[in-house]
Amino acid sequence: MDNNFKISKKTKIVSLESAITDNIKPGNIVFLGGFGHAIPFYSSHEIIRQNIKDLTICRSGADILFDQMIASGIVSKVIFGYIGNPGVGLSHSFRKAVKDHKILLEEWTNYSLILRLHAGRMGLPFIPSKILQIGDMPDNIKYMKTIKCPYTDIDMSAIPALVPDVAVIHAQQADEFGNIQMWGVDGDTIEGALASNKIIVSVERIVDNSEIKKFPDRTVIPAHRVSAVVELPWGAYPSYVTDFYSRDDKHYIEYDKISRDPDLLNYYIDEWIRNIQSIEEYMKLIGKKNLKELQNGMCGLKSNDE
Amino acid sequence: MDNNFKISKKTKIVSLESAITDNIKPGNIVFLGGFGHAIPFYSSHEIIRQNIKDLTICRSGADILFDQMIASGIVSKVIFGYIGNPGVGLSHSFRKAVKDHKILLEEWTNYSLILRLHAGRMGLPFIPSKILQIGDMPDNIKYMKTIKCPYTDIDMSAIPALVPDVAVIHAQQADEFGNIQMWGVDGDTIEGALASNKIIVSVERIVDNSEIKKFPDRTVIPAHRVSAVVELPWGAYPSYVTDFYSRDDKHYIEYDKISRDPDLLNYYIDEWIRNIQSIEEYMKLIGKKNLKELQNGMCGLKSNDE
């Protein structure tokens, strides 16, 4: 084939505003990506700014992004394996919402939640597993059925598929057509994205398609599955992005204090989320010194150049 | 932690001879890796040289390596989805062995074979699927059971797990501890390796552990799962290895003619397999000019430097 033949293809690049408006509706089940790494903070904040309500949010291990979503009053249900502030303590907004019966739970474990997404990704109504056969099971997941393995006769849990309406994830790079490249810790991010009907991706940088083709193994979601791509450098702050910036552990520690106090938390949500108009304002809030330190931090730009 | 602290760990590097002798026994189920790409020709030839008999060999899509193993009389059973000479035609040794009832078949499809390995990899006795419900099913897989999905009530195939005794695969590189890195087309290679109880890996090159740590995402099998590592440049010829050398399509085309004729095939097996004492002899047989051309070919060394 003629090497120079150019096919003119559709771009998937849109503004963050329309990525969210066009793809997330009230009542949707939304998978939020990022397992410690590459958590889509900034794009999820846009859901809060647009005040899209009655959402069910899901993932295996969730951190303070879930706390912020819950605190903002747009979440009616969580489907999860863990919600906390890893290494710091509890998710206080989650704790309060549960205490005040303001939120519905569907409480799995990390592996069973991943298997739910795995079944969704594979187009299966369920997948068997050995877990969830002993121990206490919350009423909210007692709809799960048991099956007998037709070969070994052992009882197994029939983990039901989970097919989120939309996945929101953050990655290192994409081309304009929507080929997404991510490396470093993934956790259940790709599993959740591929399980979902729509996929919204924010990336640190848009690159040319020729860059994508240099490492096709790094492409984790193919263009035709992606609904929207938004370029959002620092979009995963205060989590981290391998080869871009490190994790702001201090932010997570401070958030523990802040989220214990409703007034402080309101102020935080206004300051860090509701009043923010652009990623540039977000970066300003992070602060130049901090941006530089995080770029120099472990797994940041500099750490990679060693 | 002290950056310079060195832990003295066990090496997994052994000779090809002992990699095969120590890990493959008569009667074993052996998964052979490589899907078009990185087919473990040379290490599998050692199984033929050692004349380890009564083997069951398995994978989804199999090419002329399976033909050679069958022709050598060491295979009593094949578990497969496809056996042929892709883009060229049939596997003549397979065709003859079936005609002469010299081989047992367990005939799946590519996806069901992959699901068998997937179940094995996940520690499940079976995995459900929508396939194998309509169409003809050979008697040799009629032991497969059907189950009812407890949620949707639809009938599904209960694809039984396959846990090979040993996987033999070829990859780009490994460190001495057995961390295996592979990129390019994988097909079901990693699935099959992770499903297996033991894993034997030949690689184009041994690299320092520090090279592995530069791209931990490229590590496809962790050291603790690997039984033996052997350095075998050109070990995947006449298939190819991305960033090393291209596929020798001509060899595949000639093999079609050769494998139709028992005398020619015997001569071929002596020349290319039984009489070969070292990878250097194999390279000599490939020929200097051909080695160079293949390095310059598509997906070869040079193609990567563009």
Add this chain to the structure above:
Amino acid sequence: MMNDCRTLSQNARIAVLAARDLQDEKSCFVGIGIPSDAACLAKLSHAPNLSMIYESGVIGTLPYSPAMSTGSPSIAYNSDMITDSFTVFGELQAGRIDIGLLSAAQVDAFGNLNSTVIGPYENPKIRMVGSGGAHDIACLVPELIILMPHDSRRFVNDVDFITSPGANKEFAETRLKNKLGSGPVSLITDRARFYMSKDGWKLDAPLAGYSYDEATEDLPWDVGKGINNSITISDDLFNAIRYLPYLEAKN
């Protein structure tokens, strides 16, 4: 002036006719050979956003040269994504790949395909390669297109072995009940396009330049009179063939 398809090779004729059925922005699961060529032609003409998915796990590629295997260098080279076979078959089972293209040694009136054996399974006259991914694609894909050179031995009343199930009544019912793909929708030969009806293949129309008699020559099925006079190939599609010179050379 109408593009003269009689000047094309047999493979090229199948490829252009099949390419017409591949709409822009769809995703399709393609095998090596004419299926891949057809998708390339569509992509190079009316369907620039067509996504081509190979069972080796390669996505988003336009082969420079004919590939012998779905895992070949010319498929992997310059691709947008290389994932594993498990992932692409999973997408297929999840109904997220729109179209599949298959060929085989034999096809019957309801699109049942055989690539396993000629003769009885236990005592084959010719033992062939087996399903590969063909059975899986035929079961799972929402829309299946079957590609066949017009060779009367390939068109049969009953295939010797149903490797890849078609759309006969019993299968159609199970497909619906068990939420499988709906099966074959069109049969493309180098002379005509057929569509699947309740009663099996019916003629859509011959390829422009071919007569009704040529289109239906030696077919063992009643394919009707055709619903169109002939199928013409657009200039864009016709001209795209020049990007796949091997397709022309290979008759």
Add this chain to the structure above:
Amino acid sequence: MMNDCRTLSQNARIAVLAARDLQDEKSCFVGIGIPSDAACLAKLSHAPNLSMIYESGVIGTLPYSPAMSTGSPSIAYNSDMITDSFTVFGELQAGRIDIGLLSAAQVDAFGNLNSTVIGPYENPKIRMVGSGGAHDIACLVPELIILMPHDSRRFVNDVDFITSPGANKEFAETRLKNKLGSGPVSLITDRARFYMSKDGWKLDAPLAGYSYDEATEDLPWDVGKGINNSITISDDLFNAIRYLPYLEAKN
């Protein structure tokens, strides 16, 4: 001269005691905090070939600095492999990871662990983080080691919620029947090591420097008299602590 463990921080004491149970060439599924620290100490002393697996998918790493999450930079940095969570949990379910280490808010006599709620599930006094991977590890791993600071509120007769199932008779029977892992084998506190018997935790021995009374203080269970006098920590293991300065600093 015996290494004086009383000079160590509470966390460091748990970590060295637990490290003893991690044999060379085994693989272990570790969480953040003391489990990870214990595995590091083992690797730096008697178990150089111990494979450490984090649920984030990271394998083969020695964290330079304490990590807050299993997906944190100090876990990912300098690792041998980063795969996905699906893969490592699959290895666990396949029985291919030998040892798991867990901590929790509460533990009972049979090693049932609670990290879900204090108080009733529907009206919790304290709603905690939930299982994470803890339930999965407790069900699937062949050998489970439980790590607990000696804090009498954590040792209970009945946990408020069984997040991670232990080895009571009913569970043990199901474990055997349904081919799960065999569950908890040891409980490590900062004062002693206990092993699981048919009747629940029994004292192996106090950590050297601790008395029987200290080791069993406020425990609500009958842990017996102990089968050894005391557990001394080898020089290699004791000295390895200097590579994890944060472990010492953090009491």
